[in-house]
Amino acid sequence: MVGIRRENSRPGDPNFIKSTKELPSIEAWFAQKEKFRAVGHGFPMGMPQMQNCSPELDQLFQETLKPKITSILGKFSIDYSSIRLDDWRSKGTGEVQHTILVSSDDTNTTKWKTAAEEILRVFRHELPLDFTGDAQVELQNKQLMNTDVSRALPNEPALIKCLEDTREEIMETVMDSLKDCWSSIGYHMRVPLGSSLDMQGCATVMVYCRFGSRGDFKTAEDRILKVLDKSPMDIHVEIAPGEVFLARNADGPRFLSDIPASPINGASISVRGNNTEPGSLGGWVWLHIPRRDMRVRCVLTCYHVVRSPNETIAAHTDVHGVVPDDRRGHIVAEYPASCDGQHTLDILASLPKHKANSLEVRSQYRDLYNRMINPAIGKVTLASGNRISDNSRVDWALITSPSTFRPNKLPPSPSKQDTFSLSLCGAFAMNPDSWVMSFGDVELGDWVSKYGRTSGTTYGKINHLRREVRWPSGERTYEMEVISSNGEFSRPGDSGSMVVNSRGEFVGLVLATDSSTPFGVTYITPISHILRDINKMTDGGFLTLRPDDYGWFTSV
Numbered sequence: 001m002v003g004i005r006r007e008n009s010r011p012g013d014p015n016f017i018k019s020t021k022e023l024p025s026i027e028a029w030f031a032q033k034e035k036f037r038a039v040g041h042g043f044p045m046g047m048p049q050m051q052n053c054s055p056e057l058d059q060l061f062q063e064t065l066k067p068k069i070t071s072i073l074g075k076f077s078i079d080y081s082s083i084r085l086d087d088w089r090s091k092g093t094g095e096v097q098h099t100i101l102v103s104s105d106d107t108n109t110t111k112w113k114t115a116a117e118e119i120l121r122v123f124r125h126e127l128p129l130d131f132t133g134d135a136q137v138e139l140q141n142k143q144l145m146n147t148d149v150s151r152a153l154p155n156e157p158a159l160i161k162c163l164e165d166t167r168e169e170i171m172e173t174v175m176d177s178l179k180d181c182w183s184s185i186g187y188h189m190r191v192p193l194g195s196s197l198d199m200q201g202c203a204t205v206m207v208y209c210r211f212g213s214r215g216d217f218k219t220a221e222d223r224i225l226k227v228l229d230k231s232p233m234d235i236h237v238e239i240a241p242g243e244v245f246l247a248r249n250a251d252g253p254r255f256l257s258d259i260p261a262s263p264i265n266g267a268s269i270s271v272r273g274n275n276t277e278p279g280s281l282g283g284w285v286w287l288h289i290p291r292r293d294m295r296v297r298c299v300l301t302c303y304h305v306v307r308s309p310n311e312t313i314a315a316h317t318d319v320h321g322v323v324p325d326d327r328r329g330h331i332v333a334e335y336p337a338s339c340d341g342q343h344t345l346d347i348l349a350s351l352p353k354h355k356a357n358s359l360e361v362r363s364q365y366r367d368l369y370n371r372m373i374n375p376a377i378g379k380v381t382l383a384s385g386n387r388i389s390d391n392s393r394v395d396w397a398l399i400t401s402p403s404t405f406r407p408n409k410l411p412p413s414p415s416k417q418d419t420f421s422l423s424l425c426g427a428f429a430m431n432p433d434s435w436v437m438s439f440g441d442v443e444l445g446d447w448v449s450k451y452g453r454t455s456g457t458t459y460g461k462i463n464h465l466r467r468e469v470r471w472p473s474g475e476r477t478y479e480m481e482v483i484s485s486n487g488e489f490s491r492p493g494d495s496g497s498m499v500v501n502s503r504g505e506f507v508g509l510v511l512a513t514d515s516s517t518p519f520g521v522t523y524i525t526p527i528s529h530i531l532r533d534i535n536k537m538t539d540g541g542f543l544t545l546r547p548d549d550y551g552w553f554t555s556v
Helices: 026-032 055-075 112-126 157-177 217-228 311-320 338-349 359-373 527-537
Strands: 003-005 037-039 049-052 082-090 093-103 134-140 148-151 182-192 202-209 235-241 244-246 268-271 283-289 294-301 332-334 376-383 387-389 392-394 397-400 419-421 427-429 447-452 456-462 467-470 476-483 498-501 506-514 522-526 542-544
Touching: 003 217, 026 217, 026 235, 037 112, 055 082, 055 093, 055 112, 093 112, 112 134, 157 182, 157 202, 157 217, 157 235, 202 217, 217 235, 268 338, 294 376, 338 359, 392 476, 392 522, 392 527, 447 506, 476 506, 506 527, 522 527, 527 542
Parallel strands: 003 235, 093 134, 202 235
Antiparallel strands: 037 134, 049 082, 082 093, 148 182, 182 202, 182 467, 244 506, 268 332, 283 294, 283 542, 294 397, 332 376, 376 397, 387 392, 419 427, 447 456, 447 498, 456 476, 467 476, 476 522, 498 506, 506 522
């Protein structure tokens, strides 16, 4: 069999890389394979999130721009089915890009780039000076453009063995060819966006490279294909932009529509002094340390969510963790996170008078204001720090919090219905007895769910092969992936969320996200790894979900 790649561009294609002495960026390399999208400047945005533009901009578009755009398209003999103007953002973050989108069914794209550039010049000339954000024009054939997204590998032993047999040589090839560029290597099934769940897809080696990095991607691709040519199955390869980030918030504060008096699973939390990077409350557990005769009710989340904002203290706890006998890192945890709480108060206070004076809004403002007078829910008492163990990242923290302690609930329904289905794995019945009663092993191929501060309830599937990750620090690990079939399993701010399997067992915490588009992968820390690390760190300590349970361990 053979290795397979998407065809590289040729002269005349809209994103063709002209021969230069400088190596291409990963963005240019990825864009040049797209023959049916052309933009006025830069590169096409990967699966953007779109929203309506302002009424003022829409009026300008309808009355002034649209007739001129139609004339330009006619000059270049480009047929179109629609022209629209929207505000685009890359995965909902970053600067707004006011984008004119021209949809076409044409297959001859040789004039698209020139047309897009001319339309963009007209657009920029007509834009009022007080408009902020970038301007862009894109021509696309939606039926033919690349919209592939990742799915988890199926439980097919022959395919998995085939990929496992190539991993070492693929890794050596990537490290040699893209040593200054690569950020992770994954093994996925690739399918067009919107495909049915039973669509097979193409087994693909996904090599992700840091944004802005430059390299000889063609040579790297050629060398990887030679490795795959020895495989007994057809395997595709894709070299794409993407990086792995801890899933703490980078999107800015979030409006909290509901603030219970006591926190719930997935609630917005942070630590005192951290006003920019909230995370999620994972779950409540009992910490037992027999040699200290210690049994404490705690909140479990990620260490990086409650890492001290004092860099001197953090430098120590990153290496040594947080321990009971050393006060460094015993920082106060708060609910809600101060940035989210203050942002919500500001929005409520700025509402029009007739809305601000409603009983509901006044009650919401009062409850949140009172909550933020004393947001403390406890202190960090034990944490991993930033460490590598068993070739995976270790990242957990325990907050002593007896006043908030409650049973852990399964992720709530994402709709108003009483149940929701995790595709192919049954349904959670949401009722007062829907508690998480036990820890469980993460099983490859299992469906899992989580409820987090940012993205709420989501579900996905554990991939059958771990992702090799090179962190910004240079450390290399193998991490367990969750891949959602209909969106992102997590977003920034979901770090620390409790992950449960289809049997309602607590199996892990959300650790990090992949910024590749359109549906980034989530990395989780299995609860079995956390329990083993706590046992080692405390010389025999363990966690339980109920006070009288025995310690739960696994050989996985």
